[in-house]
Amino acid sequence: MHRSSRTAALLTAVATLALGAFALATGSDPAAAHGAAMAPGARTYLCWKDGLTQTGEIRPNNPACAAAVAQSGANSLYNWFSVLRSDAGGRTVGFIPDGQLCSGGNPGFSGYDLARTDWPVTHLTSGQTMEFRFSNWAHHPGTFYFYVTKNTWSPTRPLAWSDLEDQPFLTVTNPPSVGSPGTTDGHYYFTGTLPANKGGRHIIYSRWVRSDSQENFFGCSDVTFDGGNGEVTGIGSGGTPSPTPTTPTPTPTSPSPTPTSSPTMPPPGGDCMAVYQVVNAWPGGFQGEVMIMNHSSRTWGSWTANWTWPSGQTLTQIWSGKASTSGSSVTVTNESYNGTLAPEGTTTFGFLANAPGTNTLPTVTCTGR
Incomplete structure (x- = not known):
């Protein structure tokens, strides 16, 4: 001994x-629930992929990701699936302030609210049907809402509620999932049609509203409607494409290899x-x-x-x-x-x-x- x-x-x-720590009043359910958009990838998820190293450290290559970590700390990427408010209860406008939508008003992720044009970006085709993926780091019932920015939005200013189209273009409740919760490949999957009449840079904004507690998750996915099929650029040295399937499948494609020294967590619950x-x-x-x-x-x-x-x-x-x-x-x-x-x-x-x-x-x- x-x-x-x-x-x-x-x-x-x-x-x-x-480490960024914050205390918020929780709802009735104390169990942990975590998740973030993986396709199209949220800023925290793609910056996590961008910064993975063989030693387990996360050192972003992308300049926007590096700026976010400089402001919020590397813990924001080790916990890329935790952009949450435990007291949200489905509230949006008036609860999450303008300019803080990407962080959900969570001070531990404020760096991801930065107005920049160099975030990792997913290339999409307006009006196309694609498979959306959302991490199920912890599995809980609830509804996913996806919004897109108006054509008047500019990536040079922080995202405000008035920058989003009035209604979500996709709403899904209790979708199926594959993979094991608590792993980097486990995720919900569902088919949706991307907004029509969109071109150039936009943000797809996601909300996951749990139905068994007050805990809600938020995220910004930077996209460009340029005829792409889910390719991701701006990751790593020069950006490595990462295609997203456009049709649903019950079996996920093999995830990118995770370094043997990257962070590990037990299955939540x-x-x-x-x-x-x-x-x-x-x-x-x-x-x-x-x-x-x-x-x-x-x-x-x-x-x-x-x-x-x-x-x-x-x-x-x-x-x-x-x-x-x-x-x-x-x-x-x-x-x-x-x-x-x-x-x-x-x-x-x-x-x-x-x-x-x-x-x-x-x-x-x-x-x-």
């Missing part, structure tokens, strides 16, 4: 990511969610980080995280948490100063570990009390 604690040397030697990521790596070792998120309606006084190393890794140091190990099993509990977490609050602990071979990512579970 090994036990170690945070040291002052590590605090000065290791830079941890800034409880009040506590843990996000594990590799921050830095070197031969034989690495620096990791785990974010604990309180998705309940109660304030916690303490929390515990658990995982089992899958490929021989061993913990050597930890900070902002207290660790105990037994063989390949690791248990981390809070320090006295970071055990209290309000609803929708987050905290992070970091660690150093040895990795003698392939650094396969563990699945982390957590509980709050």
Whole structure:
């Protein structure tokens, strides 16, 4: 049994990511629900894809994505599926302010409200039927609403409610899904017809209104109506096309490979969610980080995280948490100063570990009390 604690040397030697935390009154259901538009891709989703690296860090190449992360922090991309308001309850105009539609008024994602012309963009054909996809990071009943901007809208100004056509062009309730919730490929899918008489740059604005709680999700998908079939440009070095099928299929196409060091989360369904990521790596070792998120309606006084190393890794140091190990099993509990977490609050602990071979990512579970 090994036990170690945070040291002052590590605090000065290791830079941890800034995490945006906000506390909002939740509805009646404490279970976590997460999702964002994947086709056409929302800004957070496409920026996440743009910034993936082999070490698990997210370093955007696209200048608009980089500006968003500079304002909102990298946590906004590690949690690309979490542009939410827990107290929305279906409210729109007068609740989400003009200029904050893309973030849903969530301060942790304010960088994605920036008025820029260089966001990753999906190429579409006006009036065409296509398959829409929406992440089901957590599966819940509800209705999806999709709007498009008026022809008078310009990408040089922040999106306002008056910039959207008066009615959604697509509304879908409880669509089917494929893939496993809590993974990057699981998603709802449904067929819809794109708005007619559109050309050039627009935003497709999405709302997911849960029917079992007050939690709602929001997102902006930058598109251009130029005769395209779902190709995505502005991602990575020079932009890599990513076609979207125009007809529905019960089996999703294979997702882009996820780096072995990218963040992992357990399938949601409880009040506590843990996000594990590799921050830095070197031969034989690495620096990791785990974010604990309180998705309940109660304030916690303490929390515990658990995982089992899958490929021989061993913990050597930890900070902002207290660790105990037994063989390949690791248990981390809070320090006295970071055990209290309000609803929708987050905290992070970091660690150093040895990795003698392939650094396969563990699945982390957590509980709050």
